[in-house]
Amino acid sequence: xxxxxxxxxxxxxxxxxxxxxxxxxxxxxxxxxxxxxxxxxxxxxxxxxxxxxxxxxxxxxxxxxxxxxxxxxxxxxxxxxxxxxxxxxxxxxxxxxxxxxxxxxxxxxxxxxxxxx
Amino acid sequence: xxxxxxxxxxxxxxxxxxxxxxxxxxxxxxxxxxxxxxxxxxxxxxxxxxxxxxxxxxxxxxxxxxxxxxxxxxxxxxxxxxxxxxxxxxxxxxxxxxxxxxxxxxxxxxxxxxxxxxxxxxxxxxxxxxxxxxxxxxxxxxxxxxxxxxxxxxxxx
Numbered sequence: 262x263x264x265x266x267x268x269x270x271x272x273x274x275x276x277x278x279x280x281x282x283x284x285x286x287x288x289x290x291x292x293x294x295x296x297x298x299x300x301x302x303x304x305x306x307x308x309x310x311x312x313x314x315x316x317x318x319x320x321x322x323x324x325x326x327x328x329x330x331x332x333x334x335x336x337x338x339x340x341x342x343x344x345x346x347x348x349x350x351x352x353x354x355x356x357x358x359x360x361x362x363x364x365x366x367x368x369x370x371x372x373x374x375x376x377x378x
Numbered sequence: 379x380x381x382x383x384x385x386x387x388x389x390x391x392x393x394x395x396x397x398x399x400x401x402x403x404x405x406x407x408x409x410x411x412x413x414x415x416x417x418x419x420x421x422x423x424x425x426x427x428x429x430x431x432x433x434x435x436x437x438x439x440x441x442x443x444x445x446x447x448x449x450x451x452x453x454x455x456x457x458x459x460x461x462x463x464x465x466x467x468x469x470x471x472x473x474x475x476x477x478x479x480x481x482x483x484x485x486x487x488x489x490x491x492x493x494x495x496x497x498x499x500x501x502x503x504x505x506x507x508x509x510x511x512x513x514x515x516x517x518x519x520x521x522x523x524x525x526x527x528x529x530x531x532x533x534x535x
Contacts, residue, residue: 286459286506294457295397295508307389309382359382364389372386374398378379378436 285376288319298323304370309359310377314340314352321349324371328364329354379439387448390513396449398440399508401425401478402456403433407504409469409483410460411495420466420492421483423502429478440509449511456508460501466492469500 285291292298301324308317311329313336321327329352331337340354357363359377386396403425410417425433443449463469474481479502485492 284461286457290459291399291457291506291508294455294506295399295510296453300395300397305391309386360385362385362389366388367391367394369389370391370394372390372394372396374386374396374400376400378382378398378400378439 288316288375291316291375292320301371305368306371306373307362307364307369308373308375309362310374311340311354312336314343314354316373316375317352317354318343318347318349320373321352324351327352328369330357330359330362332356332358379436380442383439383443384448387443387513392513392515394513395452396511396513397508398436398511399506400433400436401429402505402507403430403478404507405456405505407479407502409485410501410503411466412462412499412501417501417503418487420487420495420500421485423473423483423504424480425478426480440511444511447514450514452510452512454507454509456505458503459506460503463500463502465498466496466500469502472502 286294289298292300298320301320303323303325305326305328306317306320306324307328307330308314308320309330311317311331312333314329317327317329317340329337329340331340331354334356337354337356344352344354355363383396390396407423407425408419409421409423411420440449444451461472463472469483473479473483
């Protein structure tokens with residue numbers, strides 16, 4: 262991360278709620294720590310508790326399809342907006358609860374609980 | 379949490395994986411000052427009781443689905459993440475708002491040192507743990523709740 266970017270994030274820390282996803286590790290850094298992009302390459306991925314979609318959008322470049330699910334409608338609206346802005350086409354976001362996943366049995370290869378459980 | 383993990387087991391393909399990643403409350407976080415050659419430790423930051431209780435509940439949920447043989451633990455690890463701040467004041471402000479941490483760091487440097495570097499760049503370095511789990515083949519034990527539910531439904535007819 263560049264010095265400017267780190268400075269910006271530091272500044273964000275002053276003004277936004279402390280649980281902001283902006284203050285978390287960068288998605289690809291996190292993915293690298295787990296084992297690298299091979300973990301999701303060509304896979305059907307679910308980002309459970311996706312929030313504003315930062316992680317789902319980051320792994321979309323490697324995955325076959327990415328589903329993002331979160332109970333917060335505002336966060337999902339923000340995620341959809343970010344997906345439109347970035348032109349990512351293999352990501353779908355939906356409002357829903359983890360206790361009733363709207364997917365058929367065996368439909369996914371990777372489920373990610375990133376700062377969710 | 380256990381219900382959610384059971385649902386995850388249902389939607390995962392046979393060779394799928396589940397990644398559980400979250401801050402590691404079992405180790406301290408550190409307040410560090412940025413120096414020309416790395417970082418100087420200024421203080422330690424404990425996790426709040428509230429966050430420890432939530433993490434404990436999450437650990438128990440994972441343990442339960444492993445005991446139920448829905449998942450098998452495959453690999454786990456930890457990495458460190460730095461949250462940057464423009465000054466010591468910014469770091470303190472962050473701590474005062476943050477739900478995961480106690481609101482004050484335990485300083486390990488003298489007050490004079492903190493005053494000297496108060497406008498320097500700081501970070502909070504915290505641990506993030508992750509665990510990779512794979513679904514086990516649906517065991518008889520895992521099927522028991524649905525069998526019991528079916529039996530209840532039949533009995534009530």
